[in-house]
Amino acid sequence: MKYLIPFIAIFIVGCATTTPKKYRKLTPQKRLSAEERRKQAVLNYYKKLRANAMKRGQYINKSKKRYSYIPKRKMQRKPSRPAIQFVDKKSQKVEIEQNMIFFCMEKRKSNRFDQNNSCESYAKNIFDDCSIRYADGDPRLTRCVKSGLR
Structure with missing residues (x-):
């Protein structure tokens, strides 16, 4: 009993105070x-x-798609044209004269050239036009004359 009174007192005091x-x-x-x-x-x-x-x-995992690597095409540079290599002027002149003579021989019976000198004058005019455009020794001069005589 001696312990009962303090125990009850503590119990009452402990229950009386409220904590949140x-x-x-x-x-x-x-x-x-x-x-x-x-x-x-x-x-x-x-x-x-x-x-x-x-x-x-x-x-x-379907969210990760796998792609094969396709390398990009590299821009290919066009090969630069070589500088014009001039030919020997004498041999070029001989070749052009031979082409003009052969043309006149081939076309001698055509109605286009009825007089003797008309074919030579026609070939000479083509040569003069091409020589104005291209310098002597230029291989393009020979090509110009050949294409003009066709």
Whole structure:
């Protein structure tokens, strides 16, 4: 009995003082509405399924697409034209004269050239036109005369 009175006194004093109750803060999961909680549950369910499938080696990640590397085409430089290499003027003059004579021999019976000097004058005019465009010794002069006589 001797211990009973102090025990009751402590019990009364202890119950008389109130301490504020501490509530646990709401977790983000509990703050969500019922529909949002259901969506989260479905997402978690599928995450677990994928995790289990990955452990078994059945899961293939389809989000990572693999592409084969195709190298870009490099711009190919056009080969630069070589500088014009001049030929010997004497041999060029001989070649052009031979072409003019051969042309006149080939066309001597055509109606286009009825007089004797008309073919030579025609070939000479072509040569003069080409010699104005190209310098002596230029291989393009020979090509110009040949194409003009055709």
